[in-house]
Amino acid sequence: AKYCDEECQSTRKYEQGALGPLCDLCPHTEELKDSIELKVQLQKLASYVNEDILPDRAQLESLYGKATCNCFAIHDLDLKEIGVGVYPQAAMTNHSCKTNCVATFRGPRLQIRALVDIQPGEEICHSYTEKGNVTLERRADLKKYFFECQCPHCLDTDRDALMKSVKCPSCQAQVKPNSNERYEKCSSCGYTDFSTEFYEDLEVYIHVEFDLLFRENCLVELDKILHADNIHVIRILVGAFAAAVKLGEWTKAIEYGKRLERAFELYLPPNEPDTGHLYYKMGKAYYHLDDLDNALISLKKAKKLLVIAYGRDSQLADYAQDWLELCGDYGSSSSEEDESDTKSEADCQSS
Numbered sequence: 001a002k003y004c005d006e007e008c009q010s011t012r013k014y015e016q017g018a019l020g021p022l023c024d025l026c027p028h029t030e031e032l033k034d035s036i037e038l039k040v041q042l043q044k045l046a047s048y049v050n051e052d053i054l055p056d057r058a059q060l061e062s063l064y065g066k067a068t069c070n071c072f073a074i075h076d077l078d079l080k081e082i083g084v085g086v087y088p089q090a091a092m093t094n095h096s097c098k099t100n101c102v103a104t105f106r107g108p109r110l111q112i113r114a115l116v117d118i119q120p121g122e123e124i125c126h127s128y129t130e131k132g133n134v135t136l137e138r139r140a141d142l143k144k145y146f147f148e149c150q151c152p153h154c155l156d157t158d159r160d161a162l163m164k165s166v167k168c169p170s171c172q173a174q175v176k177p178n179s180n181e182r183y184e185k186c187s188s189c190g191y192t193d194f195s196t197e198f199y200e201d202l203e204v205y206i207h208v209e210f211d212l213l214f215r216e217n218c219l220v221e222l223d224k225i226l227h228a229d230n231i232h233v234i235r236i237l238v239g240a241f242a243a244a245v246k247l248g249e250w251t252k253a254i255e256y257g258k259r260l261e262r263a264f265e266l267y268l269p270p271n272e273p274d275t276g277h278l279y280y281k282m283g284k285a286y287y288h289l290d291d292l293d294n295a296l297i298s299l300k301k302a303k304k305l306l307v308i309a310y311g312r313d314s315q316l317a318d319y320a321q322d323w324l325e326l327c328g329d330y331g332s333s334s335s336e337e338d339e340s341d342t343k344s345e346a347d348c349q350s351s
């Protein structure tokens with residue numbers, strides 16, 4: 001709890017037992033005092049509920065702050081958001097864009113699970129925002145929690161430059177922008193003529209919202225100007241991959257999935273559940289294409305990651321095992337199981 005102001009900061013010891021339902025959560029009342037959103041929500045509430053039975057204004061404001069700054073989005077097995085919940089113990093976990101743990105769900109039950117080995121005394125942090133966004137976007141999203149993240153990813157300007165990289169119009173090599181978002185010179189061929197037209201095209205490509213159906217065409221267009229590591233290309237790829245899987249377009253799914261493998265490796269922390277889901281879907285795609293060798297490789301990777309993120313006895317780990325068996329693999333190697341065990345024991349709490 002090292003970041004909060006005095007009002008909400010208290011060092012809690014395990015021996016003190018479970019936290020009370022809402023009392024210990026930080027409400028950020030001061031920062032929310034003039035919030036329009038708070039006013040709108042309280043007005044709405046007053047129009048639905050008889051004021052006589054509502055807590056007083058100060059209590060309502062505190063409850064609002066506690067709920068908005070401490071809640072978790074609840075996801076189903078397909079990572080679809082199905083609700084929100086306040087989990088007091090888990091809410092003690094601070095944010096980092098460079099996470100070492102993740103919050104996953106079993107129905108409405110939340111677990112905070114270690115993604116990597118965590119040393120005694122090391123702070124555990126999960127991400128309150130999309131990890132695959134650039135720093136400015138992540139910081140804007142985090143404003144509602146009233147802090148500015150200073151994690152290694154937020155201070156890594158080269159990581160952001162990579163996410164914004166384009167193709168050199170002359171030799172197609174990767175060109176990263178400078179700190180003023182300008183593309184100066186291709187280090188490969190020396191090209192410097194990044195014209196006004198180039199920037200106008202770039203604006204169009206990175207700001208247009210593309211409908212899912214048009215993602216494939218859109219990808220062809222984006223590939224002409226943006227580098228494959230550019231975050232806009234990756235966002236479109238995520239949609240294109242999902243659409244290909246949904247439509248049973250397995251060859252396309254593999255094509256997009258392979259590109260996403262590299263992107264996830266570049267921008268997501270190790271052992272991310274998203275990577276597990278990617279391999280799981282790719283494994284199924286390979287199976288449908290009768291490529292059992294690659295199906296097995298992908299499904300084994302999927303199972304390992306899903307066990308880390310959800311637990312060995314989770315439904316998703318079982319599904320991955322079912323698919324492995326469908327591909328003819330009835331047993332996991334003992335070294336894999338051992339590794340999974342270590343991570344399962346790293347569960348720190350569930351609410």
Ligand SMILES: C[S@@+](CC[C@H](N)C(=O)[O-])C[C@H]1O[C@@H](n2cnc3c(N)ncnc32)[C@H](O)[C@@H]1O
Nearest residue numbers: 001003004026069070091092093094095145147
């Ligand atoms: C869900 S709470 C986390 C637990 C909180 N630190 C406590 O002691 O109750 C979220 C609040 O913690 C603080 N916080 C979380 N991560 C932070 C970070 N990386 N840097 C600064 N403050 C952070 C912010 O005040 C945020 O609104």
